[in-house]
Amino acid sequence: MRALLAAAAAALGLTSLAAHAVHAATPGAPRLLSQTGLYASPGRVDARHLAYAPQYPLWTDGAAKSRWLHLPAGATAASIASIDGRDEDAWVFPVGTKAWKEFRFQGRKVETRLLWKTGPSSWIFASYAWNEAQTDAVLVPESGAAEAAEVAPGRGHSIPSRTDCRTCHGEGRQTELLGFNALQLSPDRDPGALHGEPWRPGMTGLGDLVARGLLRGARRDLLTRPPRIQAEQPTTRSALGYLAANCASCHRGDRPLPGLDLDFRHTSRIAREADEPGLRTTLGRPSLFQPPGLSSSLRLAPGQPDRSALLQRMASRRPASQMPPLGSALVDEAAVTHLRQWIAALPMTPSH
Amino acid sequence: MSLSLTLTLSLARPFLLSLLGLSLVQAGTPGQSVIQRGAYLVQVGGCNDCHTPLKMGPKGPEPDMARMLSGHPEALKMPPAPQLPEGPWMISMAATATAFAGPWGVSHAANLTPDKETGLGGWTEAQFLQMVRSGRHLGQGRPVLPPMPVQNLRAATEADLKAIFAYLKSVPAISNRVPAAVEPVAAH
Numbered sequence: 001m002r003a004l005l006a007a008a009a010a011a012l013g014l015t016s017l018a019a020h021a022v023h024a025a026t027p028g029a030p031r032l033l034s035q036t037g038l039y040a041s042p043g044r045v046d047a048r049h050l051a052y053a054p055q056y057p058l059w060t061d062g063a064a065k066s067r068w069l070h071l072p073a074g075a076t077a078a079s080i081a082s083i084d085g086r087d088e089d090a091w092v093f094p095v096g097t098k099a100w101k102e103f104r105f106q107g108r109k110v111e112t113r114l115l116w117k118t119g120p121s122s123w124i125f126a127s128y129a130w131n132e133a134q135t136d137a138v139l140v141p142e143s144g145a146a147e148a149a150e151v152a153p154g155r156g157h158s159i160p161s162r163t164d165c166r167t168c169h170g171e172g173r174q175t176e177l178l179g180f181n182a183l184q185l186s187p188d189r190d191p192g193a194l195h196g197e198p199w200r201p202g203m204t205g206l207g208d209l210v211a212r213g214l215l216r217g218a219r220r221d222l223l224t225r226p227p228r229i230q231a232e233q234p235t236t237r238s239a240l241g242y243l244a245a246n247c248a249s250c251h252r253g254d255r256p257l258p259g260l261d262l263d264f265r266h267t268s269r270i271a272r273e274a275d276e277p278g279l280r281t282t283l284g285r286p287s288l289f290q291p292p293g294l295s296s297s298l299r300l301a302p303g304q305p306d307r308s309a310l311l312q313r314m315a316s317r318r319p320a321s322q323m324p325p326l327g328s329a330l331v332d333e334a335a336v337t338h339l340r341q342w343i344a345a346l347p348m349t350p351s352h
Numbered sequence: 353m354s355l356s357l358t359l360t361l362s363l364a365r366p367f368l369l370s371l372l373g374l375s376l377v378q379a380g381t382p383g384q385s386v387i388q389r390g391a392y393l394v395q396v397g398g399c400n401d402c403h404t405p406l407k408m409g410p411k412g413p414e415p416d417m418a419r420m421l422s423g424h425p426e427a428l429k430m431p432p433a434p435q436l437p438e439g440p441w442m443i444s445m446a447a448t449a450t451a452f453a454g455p456w457g458v459s460h461a462a463n464l465t466p467d468k469e470t471g472l473g474g475w476t477e478a479q480f481l482q483m484v485r486s487g488r489h490l491g492q493g494r495p496v497l498p499p500m501p502v503q504n505l506r507a508a509t510e511a512d513l514k515a516i517f518a519y520l521k522s523v524p525a526i527s528n529r530v531p532a533a534v535e536p537v538a539a540h
Contacts, residue, residue, distance in 0.1 A: 250492040258474040288532040
């Protein structure tokens, strides 16, 4: 009976599933953020790190974010190891790469996450919770930390468990830095990107990486024909970009979830709108999800937002239906409004 | 038999099955194959209790072994769950013991047979392990819902989980698309 109640509590979002996880402590992650190499001196980020801003940010309850990448030393002391960009859709980072992401709510630093490549197929995942004085952040347990910051009355932002880190970023050789890839750093930035952050001088991007020799093996026309969501309308471009950033870490053609055939991942092989998987695997396709009051739904029902399971699940933060299923406690209302309008304007008989 | 039963029957079911003398597989012994080990674990873990539908037999409800481990029957469309009065009763259960209504909504036992389209046929061992370790639907989605005791299964060793998966891949495939979970009425 206790097991049943524990399962019920987890399903209702009352406790973290991962709180019961059986895992050893994270090996090798320093106890303090200040010990990870992010800062050159207290409060001052090492200027050698590459600051960046993906063009399609992940929604995290409206958090303001800063991001940095560290590439290790190269073959000579004066050089920096480069990223293997031969596969445009799966860059391979040198061992020693570190990526940090800082999350702020109401102007206060709440957490900083670290992904650290320690071997050809091994990464350390670590999350650090900032102290009250905002002077340093402490490694949180494997199970994460609930209610790290209030993001709305009665709603708390939780620092994900290590299991949840791997759910989105993958494991071993398949581990990905989701915001640091060719599409996210493309110079052809989407002006309509939802919650898009301005590219600021000093930030890195594809052009900078190529110019400094930090990306090797990329196609010759990477900068003259930069990565871009293939869409005829700006609203479609920003909608698909949003879905790629927020949904494609799980729903992706190269690692399909069993029986779903649902894919939001833009790849370099896509040359026209009809091939964008965010349309190809959703438009007019039946959904198993049953929206309230309806007997059936489609993943994306052109002209009918209320029959579109995709939108219904984006607009939910109920444990059984919310999408994405982790990482946020609040609905991204701006995205729901944008996608509602986009779906409503889609032709009832799609041309795809 | 009414469509809904109470939790009491659910909890008593393994005991009832043992009274009926039902043994789905013989217990394994050290040195036997991985599949036999998996069969043993599936039996003692009570997986059939929810994942094999009950049917009415001459002596009362009995597991329908023609649908072994195939989950909630696709053809059995459940009406809205009964609204229980205020009080200590919390959960309702379908007569098949494959659908459950409680504070989390309505959950349906999954098809664990190796059917390619509707069961575990398309799953990899890694995905199965990820589902157990994460406690998430398909290893990445919503929480696995009650009464599935995934928090207990997580304590199993990797070898045991692999054995369970190997056994489930070996049973007869049954095409049966289990309906998606339904949210609680109060959440709408």
